[in-house]
Amino acid sequence: MKTSFIELKGRERAQALLDINTFEEILDPFERIESPHLPAQGIVPESDDGVVIARGTISGQPAVILSIEGSFQGGGIGEVSGSKIAGSLEYVLKDIQNGKKIIPVIIFDTGGVRLQEANYGLLCISEIQSAIVALKRHVPVIGLIPGNVGCFGGMSITAALCSTLIITETARFGLNGPEVIEQEAGIEELNSRDRRLIWDTIGGRSRFETGLVDQLVEDDIPAFKKAIIKAVTEPDTISRTRQIEHYLSLISQIDLSVKNTKTDFIELNKKKKTEVKAVLENKPVEGKGRTWFTILTEGASSISEYPSLLVADTQFEGKLTRFIAVVPNEANRFPRARHGEVGLLEGWAIAKYVRQAIDEDAHKADKRNIVAIIDVPSQAYGYHEELFGIHYACAAGVDAYASARISGHSVTGFIVGNAISGAFLTHGMQASRLVALNDPSINIQAMSKESAARITKRTIAELEKATQKVPAMAYDVASFNALGPLDALVTITDTTHPDSVDIQKVSAALGKAIHKADDTLNQRLETPNAINQGRAYSRLVRTKIGEQWN
Amino acid sequence: MESFSFTTPAKKSVAKRAHIGVVGSGDLEILLEPGTSGTTIFNVRTASEGFKETWRAVFKRFTVHHDIDAIITINDFGATPGVVSLRLAQAVEISNQTKK
Numbered sequence: 001m002k003t004s005f006i007e008l009k010g011r012e013r014a015q016a017l018l019d020i021n022t023f024e025e026i027l028d029p030f031e032r033i034e035s036p037h038l039p040a041q042g043i044v045p046e047s048d049d050g051v052v053i054a055r056g057t058i059s060g061q062p063a064v065i066l067s068i069e070g071s072f073q074g075g076g077i078g079e080v081s082g083s084k085i086a087g088s089l090e091y092v093l094k095d096i097q098n099g100k101k102i103i104p105v106i107i108f109d110t111g112g113v114r115l116q117e118a119n120y121g122l123l124c125i126s127e128i129q130s131a132i133v134a135l136k137r138h139v140p141v142i143g144l145i146p147g148n149v150g151c152f153g154g155m156s157i158t159a160a161l162c163s164t165l166i167i168t169e170t171a172r173f174g175l176n177g178p179e180v181i182e183q184e185a186g187i188e189e190l191n192s193r194d195r196r197l198i199w200d201t202i203g204g205r206s207r208f209e210t211g212l213v214d215q216l217v218e219d220d221i222p223a224f225k226k227a228i229i230k231a232v233t234e235p236d237t238i239s240r241t242r243q244i245e246h247y248l249s250l251i252s253q254i255d256l257s258v259k260n261t262k263t264d265f266i267e268l269n270k271k272k273k274t275e276v277k278a279v280l281e282n283k284p285v286e287g288k289g290r291t292w293f294t295i296l297t298e299g300a301s302s303i304s305e306y307p308s309l310l311v312a313d314t315q316f317e318g319k320l321t322r323f324i325a326v327v328p329n330e331a332n333r334f335p336r337a338r339h340g341e342v343g344l345l346e347g348w349a350i351a352k353y354v355r356q357a358i359d360e361d362a363h364k365a366d367k368r369n370i371v372a373i374i375d376v377p378s379q380a381y382g383y384h385e386e387l388f389g390i391h392y393a394c395a396a397g398v399d400a401y402a403s404a405r406i407s408g409h410s411v412t413g414f415i416v417g418n419a420i421s422g423a424f425l426t427h428g429m430q431a432s433r434l435v436a437l438n439d440p441s442i443n444i445q446a447m448s449k450e451s452a453a454r455i456t457k458r459t460i461a462e463l464e465k466a467t468q469k470v471p472a473m474a475y476d477v478a479s480f481n482a483l484g485p486l487d488a489l490v491t492i493t494d495t496t497h498p499d500s501v502d503i504q505k506v507s508a509a510l511g512k513a514i515h516k517a518d519d520t521l522n523q524r525l526e527t528p529n530a531i532n533q534g535r536a537y538s539r540l541v542r543t544k545i546g547e548q549w550n
Numbered sequence: 551m552e553s554f555s556f557t558t559p560a561k562k563s564v565a566k567r568a569h570i571g572v573v574g575s576g577d578l579e580i581l582l583e584p585g586t587s588g589t590t591i592f593n594v595r596t597a598s599e600g601f602k603e604t605w606r607a608v609f610k611r612f613t614v615h616h617d618i619d620a621i622i623t624i625n626d627f628g629a630t631p632g633v634v635s636l637r638l639a640q641a642v643e644i645s646n647q648t649k650k
Contacts, residue, residue, distance in 0.1 A: 030567060030583070043597070069572055
C-alpha cells in the first residue's frame with residue numbers, strides 16, 4: 001500500500017522524509033515568529049508563517065529540510081517565511097564551508113510572492129536564490145514539488161535553480177499561473193479552463209518528459225526518500241541553468257506560427273545546436289533603459305546578438321564595466337516580449353553575456369564590473385513562454401548574475417524605470433548594490449495593481465488603502481527605499497533627458513556603489529532603513545535561527 | 551479579522567505543550583501551553599467575524615470535559631464549530647502524551 005506524501009501538511013512532510021525520531025524544528029510555532037504584516041491588514045497569521053525549518057537525518061546523513069505549507073496563504077512567501085528559508089540556507093552554507101556535510105532539501109508548495117507582503121516577498125526570494133547559487137557550488141540542493149499548490153511565480157525561478165528537482169504527476173510548475181496568463185494576455189493566448197492543455201504544458205509529467213525536471217516520482221513517501229538519496233549519490237553534472245547554448249539554440253528554432261506542444265519541445269531538445277539568428281530590428285524603440293545605456297556607455301555599440309538586450313564594455317569611473325539593459329524590440333519573434341519584458345530569449349541571453357564576462361575574466365585578478373540597467377515592465381506572459389520554461393530562462397539570468405558576484409565581479413543594479421516581478425528578479429535583484437533614480441513614475445512591485453487586486457480579492461481602492469499601512473505593497477520607489485535595499489536614491493532634474501550635471505550626479509552615485517559592491521546581498525539588511533524598520537523581521541529571523549542553530 | 555479572549559477557572563495541569571492544525575481554508579491552528587494561573591485562557595484570532603458567541607459556546611462545552619490550566623492560542627481560518635472541537639480534543643490528547 002502507498003502512503004501519500006502530498007496529503008501531508010508541511011510539518012508532516014518534513015517528518016516523513018527524516019529518519020524516525022530525528023526531526024528537530026528551528027523556530028517552531030511556540031517561538032511565535034509570525035508575520036507582522038498580515039494582522040496589520042486584518043489577515044490571521046500562522047505561528048510559523050507557513051515555513052517549517054527541520055533538521056535531522058535522511059538515511060543517516062544530516063539534512064536540513066525547508067518545507068513550505070501550501071495551505072497557509074497559498075504557500076506565499078512573505079518577509080518571515082522567506083527569511084526563514086534564506087536564513088537557514090545561509091547557515092547551511094556556513095556549516096558546509098566549515099567542513100560539515102548537510103543535505104539541503106526544499107519542499108516547494110507555493111504560488112510565489114505573498115501579495116500582501118509584495119516587495120518583501122521579492123527581496124526574500126532573491127535572497128533565497130542567492131543562497132542556493134552559493135550553496136550548489138558545494139553540495140546538491142534538492143527541490144521537491146509534490147503538488148497541491150504546485151510551484152509558481154518567483155519561487156518557480158527558485159526551484160529552477162536547484163541542482164535536482166523531483167516532481168509528481170499531480171504538481172504543476174511554471175512561472176505564471178494559467179489564470180494570470182489568461183488575464184494578462186487573453187483567452188486566445190491560453191484558456192485557463194482547458195485542463196488537458198494546462199497539464200500537458202505545466203504538469204509534472206510534461207515537465208519531466210521535456211527535460212525540465214530530473215525525477216518523476218509516485219505519490220509515495222518511500223519513493224520521495226529514494227529520489228532524494230539518488231540525487232545525493234548521483235548528482236547531475238551540468239546544471240540546467242548552465243545549458244545556455246542548448247536553450248538559446250532551441251528557442252531560436254521554435255516555429256512560432258503554430259501552437260507548439262510538449263511533443264514539439266521533445267523534438268526540439270534532440271536537434272543539433274545551431275542557433276538561427278533573428279533578423280535585426282532597424283528602428284530602436286526609445287525608452288529609459290536605452291537612454292541610460294547610451295549615456296553610461298558613451299554611445300558604445302552593443303555587442304549583443306539580440307536586439308532586446310544591449311551589452312557593452314566600457315571604461316566607467318576608471319574601470320572596465322559591462323553594462324547590460326533589457327529594451328523593447330517591436331520585432332521580437334516572441335510577441336509577448338516586445339515591450340521590454342524579460343522573456344525566454346532575454347533570460348538566456350542575459351545568462352550568455354554575464355557568463356561571457358565571468359569566463360573571459362576567470363584568470364584575471366581584476367575582474368570587470370557589471371551593471372544591470374533596469375527598466376523592465378514584467379516577465380513575458382504567454383503560452384509558449386510557459387511551455388518552453390521561461391522560469392528556467394529567468395533562473396539562468398539569476399544564476400549568472402549571482403555567480404558573477406560570487407566569483408568576484410562587482411555587480412550593481414541601476415533602476416531607471418520599472419522593476420517588476422520576475423523580470424526584476426532576473427535582471428537586477430542579484431546585484432550586491434542597487435541604485436535608483438528618484439522618479440515618481442517608477443514602479444517597483446511583485447505584480448501590477450490590477451492583477452494584485454484581482455488575486456487578493458480586493459478593489460484597487462482597498463489595495464491602495466492597504467499599501468498605506470504596508471510600504472512593501474506600495475508601488476513607488478520611495479516606499480521601496482524605505483525597506484532598505486537601495487544604496488542610493490538619486491534625485492536629478494530630468495530622468496529621461498538628463499543634463500551634464502544630472503549625469504555627473506548619477507555617475508558619482510553609481511561609481512560609489514560599484515566600488516562598495518561585495519560578493520553577497522547582505523548589505524541590504526545593514527542599511528539604516530533596513531535596520532530601523534524596513535527589514536526588522538528579516539534580521540530578527542536570522543538572529544533567532546542563529547541562536548538555535550548550533 | 552476579529553480577536554477576543556475568554557477565561558474560565560481550571561484545576562488540572564497538562565503534561566506538555568501541543569501544536570495542531572494549519573491556518574488554511576476551513577481549518578485552524580491551536581497552540582496549547584501549560585498555564586500557571588488556575589484558568590483556561592483562550593486567545594482567538596479568527597478570519598470570520600461576528601461569531602464570538604459561537605466560540606463561547608464551543609469553549610464552554612470544551613471546559614466541561616477538560617478542566618485544564620492552560621493557555622490556548624487559536625488562529626482560525628473559518629473552521630466550523632465541529633472542526634474546532636475536534637482540533638481542541640486533538641491538542642489535549644497530544645499534551646497528555648507522556649512521550650516527548
